[in-house]
Amino acid sequence: MRLGLQIAIIVSLFACVMTVIGYVLLVQWNKPATSTTETAELIRTSTPIILFGIFIFIVMAGTMTFLIRSVTNPVKKLRDAADKITRGNLDVQPNIKGTTEVRDLVISFNTMVNTLKKAKELQSAAVAKYKNLYENAPGLYRTVSVDGIIADCNKSFAEHLGYTVEEVIGTHYNKYTDPKDVEAMTHSFETWKLTGVVKNIEIWLKTKGGTTFPTLISVSNLYDEKGNLIGCNNVIRDISEIHEARKKREKDAIMDLQLAEVKKMEKLKDEFASMMTHELKTPLTPIMGHCEMLKEPGLLGDLNQIQLDSINKISENALRLQRLIGDVMLAQRLEIGQMNFDKQKFEVTKLMSEIHNDYSKIMNEKQIEFVNSTQENLSLWSDKNRVREVIDNLIQNAVDFTPKNNGRIEIGARSEDSKVVFYVQDNGIGIPKAVQPTMFKKFYQVDASHRRKHTGTGLGLVICKGIVEGLGGGIWFESEPGKSTSFYFSIPDEVYWKNRLT
Amino acid sequence: MKLLLIEDNDNISGMIAQYLRLKGYDCMVTNNGKDGLNQILAENYDVALLDLAMPEFSGYDVIESLEVTGKLKEQKLIVLTASSITEGKMKELEKRGVYTCIKKPVQLNELVKVIQSCVES
Numbered sequence: 181m182r183l184g185l186q187i188a189i190i191v192s193l194f195a196c197v198m199t200v201i202g203y204v205l206l207v208q209w210n211k212p213a214t215s216t217t218e219t220a221e222l223i224r225t226s227t228p229i230i231l232f233g234i235f236i237f238i239v240m241a242g243t244m245t246f247l248i249r250s251v252t253n254p255v256k257k258l259r260d261a262a263d264k265i266t267r268g269n270l271d272v273q274p275n276i277k278g279t280t281e282v283r284d285l286v287i288s289f290n291t292m293v294n295t296l297k298k299a300k301e302l303q304s305a306a307v308a309k310y311k312n313l314y315e316n317a318p319g320l321y322r323t324v325s326v327d328g329i330i331a332d333c334n335k336s337f338a339e340h341l342g343y344t345v346e347e348v349i350g351t352h353y354n355k356y357t358d359p360k361d362v363e364a365m366t367h368s369f370e371t372w373k374l375t376g377v378v379k380n381i382e383i384w385l386k387t388k389g390g391t392t393f394p395t396l397i398s399v400s401n402l403y404d405e406k407g408n409l410i411g412c413n414n415v416i417r418d419i420s421e422i423h424e425a426r427k428k429r430e431k432d433a434i435m436d437l438q439l440a441e442v443k444k445m446e447k448l449k450d451e452f453a454s455m456m457t458h459e460l461k462t463p464l465t466p467i468m469g470h471c472e473m474l475k476e477p478g479l480l481g482d483l484n485q486i487q488l489d490s491i492n493k494i495s496e497n498a499l500r501l502q503r504l505i506g507d508v509m510l511a512q513r514l515e516i517g518q519m520n521f522d523k524q525k526f527e528v529t530k531l532m533s534e535i536h537n538d539y540s541k542i543m544n545e546k547q548i549e550f551v552n553s554t555q556e557n558l559s560l561w562s563d564k565n566r567v568r569e570v571i572d573n574l575i576q577n578a579v580d581f582t583p584k585n586n587g588r589i590e591i592g593a594r595s596e597d598s599k600v601v602f603y604v605q606d607n608g609i610g611i612p613k614a615v616q617p618t619m620f621k622k623f624y625q626v627d628a629s630h631r632r633k634h635t636g637t638g639l640g641l642v643i644c645k646g647i648v649e650g651l652g653g654g655i656w657f658e659s660e661p662g663k664s665t666s667f668y669f670s671i672p673d674e675v676y677w678k679n680r681l682t
Numbered sequence: 683m684k685l686l687l688i689e690d691n692d693n694i695s696g697m698i699a700q701y702l703r704l705k706g707y708d709c710m711v712t713n714n715g716k717d718g719l720n721q722i723l724a725e726n727y728d729v730a731l732l733d734l735a736m737p738e739f740s741g742y743d744v745i746e747s748l749e750v751t752g753k754l755k756e757q758k759l760i761v762l763t764a765s766s767i768t769e770g771k772m773k774e775l776e777k778r779g780v781y782t783c784i785k786k787p788v789q790l791n792e793l794v795k796v797i798q799s800c801v802e803s
Contacts (some may be wrong), residue, residue, distance in 0.1 A: 458764070462691060465787040469697040472790045479704055502787065522769040565769065 187248060192240035196233040203229045254282045258289055270297040320395070320416035323402070324353050326373060331411060340418065342388030353414075358384035358392040368397075376401050376409055382419070394423045450512065457509045464502050471495040507639045514646025521563040521650060523674065528558035528593050528600055535571055535591065543589070548582055553592035560600050561675040566647045567602070570655075573640040574604035574667045581608035581665070599653065599672045610661035619657065620645045644669070683801065684726070685709045688718030688744065689733040689762065694786075698731070701790045707797075715739030719747050722757055729758045729781075729800050731793075734767075745778065754779045758800050762786055 207225065254276040261272040270293060276286045314321055315334050322333035330351055338345045341356055348356075357365045361384045372378045378399040384392045396417040404410045473480050474491045483491065513519045536552040543550035560567075571591065578589045590605045611619065620641050648655045648669045655669040685707050689695035695711050702709040710727070712718045716739045722730055734741035741761060748754040761775055761783045772783040781800045784793060 461787075463693065465691075466693040466697040468787050469694070469701065469790055473697075473701055473704070476791070479701075520768040520770070 187244065189241060189244075191244055192237045195240050196237035199236055200229060200233045203233075250279070251282070254286065258286065261289070261293075265293065265296070270300060320414075320418065322348070322353070322414045322416070323411060324369075324414060325411040326409060328352050328354070328369060337416065340387070341385065356385050358386045360384065372399060372412065373409070378412075385416070393418055393420045395419060450515070454509070454512055457505050457512065461502065461505045461509070464498055464505070468495065468498045468502070471498065507643060511639045511642050511646065514643060514650060517650075519646065519650050521566060523561060523563050525559060525561050525675070526564040528560050529554050529556055531564060531568060532571075532591060532593055535568065535575070539575060542579070546579065546582075546587065547585065548579065548587035548589055551588070551590040551592075553590055555592075555594050558593055558595055558600060560671060560673050562651050562671050562673070563647075566651065567671060570644045570647050570669060571602060571604065573644050577640060577667075578604055578606035578608065578665070582606045583608065596670070599670045601668055601670045603666055603668045605664065605666040607664045610663055610665050611657070611659040612661050616657075616659065620655070683707050683728045685797070686718065686721055686725075686727040686730040687711045688713075688715060688721075688730065688736075688741070690714060690736040691733075694733075698788065698790070698793070702794070702797075705794055715741065715744045719744050722748065723751065723753065727757070729760060729797055731760050731762060731797075733762045735764055745775070745780065749778065758803075760784060760796060760800060762788060 204226070207222070257274050257276050261274045264272045272293065273290060274286060276282065314332075316336075317334060318336055320334070320337040320340055322337050323331045325331050330348055330353055333345055333348045335345060338348045341348070353369070354362050354365060364381070365383050368378055368381050368383075378397070380396045380398050382394060383397050384394050386392050396419050398415050399412045400415070401409055402411045402413065471491050471494055474483060475488065475495070510519075532552055532554040536550065539550060575589065575591065582589060586607070588607045591603070593600050593602045595601075645655050648671065651671050652674075653669055653671040655667070657665060657667045659665040683706075685702060687695050687699055687702075687709055689698070689711070690713050692713060695713065699709045699711050710721065710725075712721055715736050718730070718732065719739070721727070722744075732741045732744055745754065745759070745761075748757060748759075759780045761780050763772070763783050763785055767783065767785065775783055781803065782796060784796060
C-alpha cells in the first residue's frame with residue numbers, strides 16, 4: 181500500500197507540474213514578457229491555472245490511489261492468509277475481488293490450500309490409525325529411547341505386566357526384565373545402539389506381581405530429521421504357550437526315551453532269565469542220564485541197596501528240579517508272549533473222563549470223593565494239552581488244600597454262549613479274603629506253613645492264568661475261607677468265532 | 683550198528699554215547715552241526731541223533747542241507763529237542779522226513795527203544 185501511495189503521489193505531482201509548466205510556457209510564448217505589471221498580470225492569470233493544477237493533482241492522486249489499492253488489497257489479504265496457513269490454520273478461504281489476474285491468483289492459491297488441507301487430513305488420519313494400532317493392539321509395544329528409558333508403551337504392554345501406562349512411561353526397560361535375563365537384554369540393547377539391529381531375541385519378562393514369562397522381542401528403529409537413531413519400537417510377543425508346548429515336547433521325548441530304556445531293560449532281563457533257566461536245565465540231562473545208567477542192573481556194575489537208595493534220591497531231586505525249572509521257563513514264556521499253542525478240535529467230555537480216570541487211584545488213596553460233572557458231547561477248538569495242563573494244576577492245588585477226611589473234589593465243564601467253562605471245586609481250607617487279590621501273582625502261596633506240604637513252585641496259578649489268557653479266555657475263583665474254593669476258567673470255542681466272522 | 687550223535691554239549695553227548703556203546707552200538711560223536719553234516723555225507727550211518735539248538739550251524743541247518751542234497755530221504759534221523767518245542771513244530775519236522783523228535787532230558791532206555799524202532803522201520 182505504501183508503495184502504491186508513493187507511486188500515486190509522484191505520478192500526480194508529476195502530472196500537475198507538467199500541466200503548470202506547459203501552461204506557463206504556452207502564455208510566455210504568445211505574449212512577450214513586460215515588467216511589474218506583466219508580473220502582476222502573470223500572477224493574476226496564473227492563479228486559476230494553479231488552482232486547476234491542484235485540482236488535477238487531487239483527482240489524479242485519488243484515481244491512482246484507488247487503482248493502486250485495488251491491486252495491493254488482494255495481495256495483502258493473500259499475505260494474511262499465507263501467514264495463517266504458516267501458523268497451521270488451513271481453514272482460511274480468502275474471498276477476494278479484483279482484476280482477472282488477481283482472481284486467477286486467488287483461485288490458484290485456494291486450490292493450493294485445499295490440496296494442503298487434504299494432505300494434512302490424510303496425514304492426521306494415518307497418525308491416528310497408527311496411534312490407535314499402537315495403543316490398542318493385542319501385541320505388547322513399547323518405545324525405548326537410546327538412553328534406555330521407555331518413552332511410551334501401549335495398554336497391552338502395561339496391563340500384561342500389571343502396571344498402568346503412566347507407571348511404565350519414564351522407567352528403564354530393564355525394570356521389566358526377569359533378573360536372570362537382564363544381562364542378555366542389556367547386551368542386546370547395547371548391540372542395537374551400535375548396529376541398529378536386533379533379531380528376535382528370547383527374553384523373560386517379569387510382572388509387577390513377580391511372575392515371569394518368556395517373550396520374543398524384535399525392534400523397529402526410530403530416527404530424527406537428520407537421520408540419527410533416537411530410539412526404537414519394541415514389538416514383544418508373549419511365547420508362554422509355545423514355551424509350554426516346547427517343554428511338553430521335550431518332556432515327552434525324555435519320557436519316550438525312558439520308556440524305551442525300561443522296555444529294553446525288561447527285554448534284557450527276560451532274555452537273561454530265559455537264558456539262565458535254560459543253562460540251569462542243561463546239566464540235568466547228564467545228571468539224570470548217569471543216574472539212569474547206574475540204576476540199570478549190570479550196566480555199570482551192580483550196586484548194593486544203600487548205593488541204589490542214594491542214586492534214587494539224586495534222581496528224584498533232579499526230577500523235582502527239572503519240574504521247577506520247567507515251570508519257571510513256562511511262566512516266563514507266557515509272560516513275554518512267546519508261548520505257542522497247537523489248536524485243534526477235541527472232545528471235552530472225553531478229555532474230562534480221561535482226567536477223572538487218571539486221578540481216581542490217587543483220590544482213592546487219599547480218601548477224597550472225586551466227581552466229574554461234565555456235560556455230554558462237549559467239544560472245543562483249542563490247545564488240548566494246555567487245557568489239560570491247567571486242569572492238572574488246579575486239581576493238584578485242590579488235592580493239596582483238601583482236608584484228609586471227608587475231602588471232596590468236583591471237576592467239570594459246561595457250554596456257555598460261545599465258550600466252555602471248566603471248573604475244579606474243593607471243600608478245602610479256602611482262600612483268605614486278604615490274600616485273594618494276589619492269587620495270580622508270581623510265587624504266592626496262601627500260607628507259608630503249607631509250603632512243606634505243598635511242593636509246588638508257587639507258579640501253578642500264574643501258569644494257568646498265562647495259558648488261559650493265551651487261549652483267549654479268563655480265569656477266576658470263588659472262595660469261602662474254611663469251607664470251599666471253586667476255580668473256573670473259560671476257553672472260547674474258536675470255530676464258533678470263525679463261523680461268526682465268515 | 684553205526685550211530686552218529688551230533689550234540690554240542692559234551693556232558694550230554696558223552697553220557698549218551700557211553701550208554702549206547704555199553705548197549706553195543708557203534709556210536710560216533712561230533713560236537714557241531716557242520717562236522718555232523720560232513721559225517722552224514724561221507725559215511726553211512728544207520729541212525730543219526732541230532733540236537734536242534736547248536737550255535738553257528740544248528741540242527742535246522744543240518745536238516746535243510748540234507749534236504750537240498752536229497753540225503754534226508756536216505757538218512758534216518760532222530761531229533762533231540764528242548765522241552766519248549768510245540769507239537770506243531772515236531773509234526774512239521776516229521777513231515778519233512780525226520781523219523782521222530784525226543785524231548786530233553788532224554789530217558790536213556792526210551793532212547794534205545796526209539797532207535798530200535800527207527801532202524802526197523
